[in-house]
Amino acid sequence: MSSDSSDDDRPLARPNGHGSASKSALDRSASKNVTNGLVNGDKMDIDSPSTNGNKRKSRSSISQPNYEEGSDSDDAQPLAKRKKPNTEVEDSDSDDEPINKSRANKHSAKQAALPTLESSDDDAPLGAKLAKKKAVVNRNGKESKPKKAVKDESDDEKPLAKSAVKRQSTGAPSTKRKSNGVKKEDSDSDAPISKRSKAAPAKKGKSAATSSKDIKKDKSKEVTEEPEDEYEWWNEPKREDDSIKWETLEHNGVLFAPEYEPLPKHVKLIYDGKPVTLGVEAEEVALFWVAMMTGGGIQHTKDPVFRSNFFEDFSEYVKKYGATDAQGNKVDIKSLDKCNFDKMFEYWFEKTERTKNKNLPKAEKEAAKKRKEELEAPYTHCLWNGRKEKVGNFRVEPPGLFRGRGDHPLKGKVKKRVLPEQVTINIGKEAKIPEPPKGHKWKHVQHDQKATWLAMWQENINGNYKYVMLAASSAIKGQSDYKKFEKARELKKYVDKIRKDYTKDLVSEQMADRQRATAMYLIDHLALRAGNEKDTEKEAETVGCCSLKYEHITLEPPNKVTFDFLGKDSIRYFETCEVTPRVFKNLKLFKKPPKTVGDNIFDRLTTSQLNKHLNSYMPGLTAKVFRTYNASYTMARLLNNLENDPRSRGSIQEKIKLYNDCNREVAILCNHKRAVNASHDQQMQKLGDRIKGLKYQKWRTKQMILAIEPTQKKKKGASWFELDDDLDEAWIMDHQEFLLEQEKTRITKKFEKENEKLETNKEKPMPEKELKERLKAVKELDAKFKKENKTKKVEPEGKGPTVEKYMKAIERLDERVKVLETQAEDRDGNKEVALSTSKINYIDPRLTVVFSKKFDIPIERLLNKTLREKFQWAISLLKDVDDWTF
Template sequence: MASDSSDDDMPLARTNGHASASTISKSDDRAMDNSASKARPAPPGVSIRNGPVDEDAMDVDTKPNGTAKRKSRSSIVQPVSYKDDSESDDGAPLAKRQKKQTKEESDSDDEPIIRKNGKLPPSVEDTAMGDSSDDEPLGKIAQKKANIEKAAAKEAKTIRADAKKKPAPKKAIKEEDSDDEPLAKPKKRQSNGVAKKTSGVKKEESDSDAPIAKKGKKAATPAAKAKAAPKKAAAKFVKEESKEEDEEDEEGEYRWWDEPKKEDDTVKWTTLEHNGVLFPPPYEPLPKNVKLYYDGTPVDLHVEAEEVATFFGSMLHSTLNVENPVFQKNFFNDFKDILKKTGGAKDKNGNKVDIKEFAKLDFTKIFEHYKGLSEAKKNRPAAEKKAEKAKRDAFEAPYMYCKWDGRKEKVGNFRVEPPGLFRGRGEHPKTGTVKKRVMPEQVTINIGKEAEIPDAPPGHKWKAVQHDNKATWLAMWQENVNGNYKYVMLAANSAIKGQADYKKFEKARELKKHIDRIRADYTKDLKSEVMADRQRATAMYLIDKFALRAGNEKDTDNEAETVGCCSLKFEHVTLREPNTVIFDFLGKDSIRFYNEFTVDRQVFKNLKMFKKPPKENGDDIFDRLNTTQLNKHLQSYMPGLTAKVFRTYNASYTMSKLLQELKATNAPVAEKIKLYNDCNRKVAILCNHKRTVGAGHEAQMEKLGDRIKGLKYQKWRTKMMMLDLDSKLKKKKGAEYFELDPDLDQEWIEAHQKFLVEEQRTKTTKKFEKDNEKRVAEGEKPMPEKELKEKLKAATELENKFKKENKTKKVEAEGKSPSVEKLSAAIEKLDERIRTLELQCADREGNKEVALGTSKINYIDPRLTVVFSAKFDVPIEKFFSKTLRDKFKWAIESVGDDPTWEF
């Protein structure tokens, strides 16, 4: 859309940079066209390559931002261990290790897509696409994307036409954006789509999670608290609940998705009761014989300084962090500050030790101490572990649930983060900084007026208590590293979180009605004479086509210099004729985003214009645009539409179209799951939800390959047993049927046999120890060691059996009453297991470059997965874990077994 706004209405570049001209003359456009290469442009709309930038091939001599690469550590591969062991941190020496959250169960909508792991992401050509040929993978992928966009435009026109035929509702329902920004009322679209700006400096978007203090609300005074408190305080609600009460809660489940939508949902609750937050335990000083060493001398520290030393010493196993120079520098600076504050370090004679060099610090004794504690904790009897868990659960029970409008709701993160060293993600500049212990005096409680205010820990008091029923958090505090506010929220399976997810996906569905007009308008504005309009259109193209985040300006003195589309700098974009754009910048969570895209020729020309001299490193590319203006323009099309909705829409709509192309099949469940994953993978690729290949991928694939080999060996042994029972079968079935699989050789077989023998010994020993623990717990006498030796004879017999088989090349039939029929049935089962594992193997290999979990959990409407599950008769458990089934219960229940639901 062209604009006739004056120059004064245009947002300006930052005052210390070089600004683009406010308008674009026809001569400037022609000049860009004349400078174009005669090379044939590649098809636009897909990622063409992930690899090092060839600077000699660039038309603009711009170097990448120089972020350090993380070296991947080689994994130890044991060829005969074909079990798919999950990762464990049990051996880590951290005494205060936090519980990890699996990727599958992460519910964050901001999970980073591309992770840095030693090398840049591999090329899209190498990613399994199913329908892409080896000859022209880019063309086919681009054509697929173009077809989906055409279908979207056609569908949008149909939806609007159908809407005109229906009578308009008497009253529109007001909605609220599911994430951060409230929905604005529809406004008449301005020609330039931007607001007036007088300061000349970009403004950040507002954050609805800002603390109340920043909104101008005063903290409640003690007198006000007393006045608000009821005369007779109600008893705390979650202490102990009977089974009957739990069953009653189950029967009276709150099915919010079946209720009519509220006209005004700004008020989140009417009554709210909870028991506050759980603080981490106090620091336990080191034993007298465990010291920090400086230049070979053991030193005594004040307890506060000692605690900080243990933060570093307990994580020496995490070489990725402790060997990072930035991590070391930040830790050492904070450590010296705490030493200065607490009187410094002293030797055994009380003489002051001046700690000046980090390299002279030796944390080995501290590390060994915590490693010993961890190993001792891991090796405790099962009964002791069980008793401790029961005790911990009972202690945490009062904090795990709240009462929200009288309903029992689970609290997500009721624990206050323990002190430690900030790690951050990617190349965060503050990694290694000390995270201080959060005190009750820093915590603000949000609770109902009539509820009993939870007690602060003895000797302490809360920072403030408020009764804000428009907020969804229960407690809040500010952490010291980045100054961010941390919130205690309800769990992912709560009604409030489910409603937020529902609104997010409904907002994306609403975008279906308008996507054709939006794309048509920004395509037209790519050639606008007004620089602000052209920049906005180019940014919208990049956000829509390549799922770039909109981005906000950061306070680079205090935060990592991360950027998004609207805040890209000159040095973040490199251009290569005829239409390749290379992005290299630190994205969300300081994760390096590196990718090469083929773009529409006009977009390439625009970016070249936005980088036109005198612009240089440090200057904004989109100097006449920020996210606030972009979102305001988008809301002129649809209430509440923001740049981030495009990621959700594109992923969900693409998945919807791909699933519609699938035909019902009677294939095994494993093949149906692969069908779904293939669609999910295409979504991740088409929407550029990519990741680097994990350091452990090769080891995992080798283990999976060994599992398949192990089954093939078992299958061969079973066939040989058939020959042992009936030697005539060789002539009947043919000699080829009984030949050893080509994947197996004698060296591998002998190594595998050794593994099987050791595995049997280990299982026998562990079972013996577990049975003895159980007998002791029940007051019985443990079994003697000689019984274990007797049981271990079976492993020795197996070893001797393998030796005989290797020598004679014959296998004696095993099992109770063996028969050819039974062995044939066993072979069929082994074939099925091999086929299932081979499908898993192909699936994992195809998934190594794409973030399927990110797409499935955060961007693809979960109702699409539910529909696929119903249509293809695959248990929903195959796609969603228990945690995710709870999170997406609204999707499972609202769609049910209806395979006709469409996004």
């Protein structure tokens, strides 16, 4: 877009540059029905899909990858009220979790196709429209059916975290304290929230997420049981004054990190070859270092800044709390290089919860899980205006070593243990104040109804404030997201005028106006963050548009600009862009001597001044809104373009890849990059082996066809029955070993599980000889493989084998290979791009819902469970809407 023609409200396409990120992120979820080997051990049932249904397992004896992948947590972190921490929460890479095939088909059949994303320019909030429609329906007496009462005799015994009752606010809450549903004469306000009795749920319409199949009927009692009702705040009338966030608020405070347990006396730090006894506090800090000696922490232990900062703090703890040798003499620890933590590491690693739980029996694991849930239960939920709401980060961060992001100057410093005396509690006036741990007291208790946090404290590294907030799926967070995206939609009414004005100001005689116009151009066209001043002694030196310095841009005539700086979270922004001649001339002017390295490019502009100017166009408009607008608008435009793409009529996996491709372009626009995962190559190899396994299975099936009807070789051609080029003899031998090990593991686990069940029922377990008898099947399979390798012939498997059945099995295998190859391409293309950040924070979730409906894709394949809960408002608002557009 030229500076003289700015009537188009589309952002410029991302310029080609040195740092453009690679393609799209893999849907980590390959179909769980896909395996690489035989069907049902040594027999193939050709009447059913060609899969044994077993999950791939890694082997210790051979170098085969584990084909099962774990899922990453994608829980959103809270926004701070004052000093705002990073709100761009990275989600799991597994954004497209697989669902059962039958569920997917059933869901797809119910989806109604929508018209194009730009079929309407109606900007009215959907919540208001649907609420109005609902009110009309209720007045007409149609479609609104009362629900039967839910009988729950045991609800009083259930903790808040597990109650089946969901309270719903119906408009402005009453100022009287009735929201917790407890009668005054029977008040249990002294009891913890998790033990209090529950009120009967309010009557309301059926939840959008509720299906008829979810309703179970007890014929003997004639009671209808229904899932928890969601609080549909989006259907309520908009309050004129929303500064008051709550009328009543009850919670149980925060969960502190467990106390430190000292090491046994025989486990000591070795300093300069001699054992040293550390004071308990110093020993705990030493364990912080030990915890970094494995996994991703190892790289930090080699970092000079990290080592220096750690040893500086560790030395202070040693001086304060002591270190003595075997004779009780004081030891002066002067060098980290002379410290040997190996003995401490061996003990710590052996006693780590992860290591202990790995080999625990199932019953003990479940017992440990239950103890953990019971410990957390009082803190997981609060009562917000009488509604049970999930709390996001109720745990106080444990002490440890600060890692920071990028080249942070304080990495390696000790994060001290947070004590109750540092914590401020925010709670309702009439609510019972949570009890602090024994022997402690809270720093302060307040009743700020305009604050959305429950607890707050200040950490010791940067002096930042940490807040306990409601979960991302809560009503208050949902309302915040809704307002943010509606504000971005509103910007399209003003964007033409804004662009016209800043284009005019690019040639202003006032230098301040010219700098502001140039900054707005860069923010609008390149989706740069505005940037703020930082204390570089305590924080990494990251910058945004307004804080760009002389050395961060390089000019190349006639109009190319190379940006090279560290952005938010120390992510490098390295791009070469083409700008308009006027912008290029301005940047050259802003770098004119006597400016030099370290000087600001925009020395007459601050972020506050820029946002104040933007606010004059539209209330609440800031530079960040431009970023959200451009990201969502770009996504809407790209998704619209898919309408004429032939691939959009392909398989669900192909459609998901198209969606991820669009998401990737937005992520690149917003510079949402990430370092290539250290395990990326290994993961790609696993995926490649899965594909090869299916090809090998397909080859075996073709050989069975030849065994039944040799004349097929002439009909199909000899080449059709040959091995794929990427399946060599060495790989086949390894794969057969894998299949044998997999079958052995399956049989052994099934045997152990059956024995556990027998022991639970107090029955006599099966003897080991039964297991040996079952394992004979593995030996038979081994013999079959050896015979096949020698004769190059495969005996037919399955009941009633026919060529037709085998051909259908090959077709199914071809489909599964295609799905995995699409996933592999998606993953490899996305190795350097973080899709989740833009999906969580910048792309209006309603665009994803529209895409899901239009292209008949289950929403579960586009948004994982956490995001579906976070954006339930978007899913519900568009349930019956066919004409929404960003």
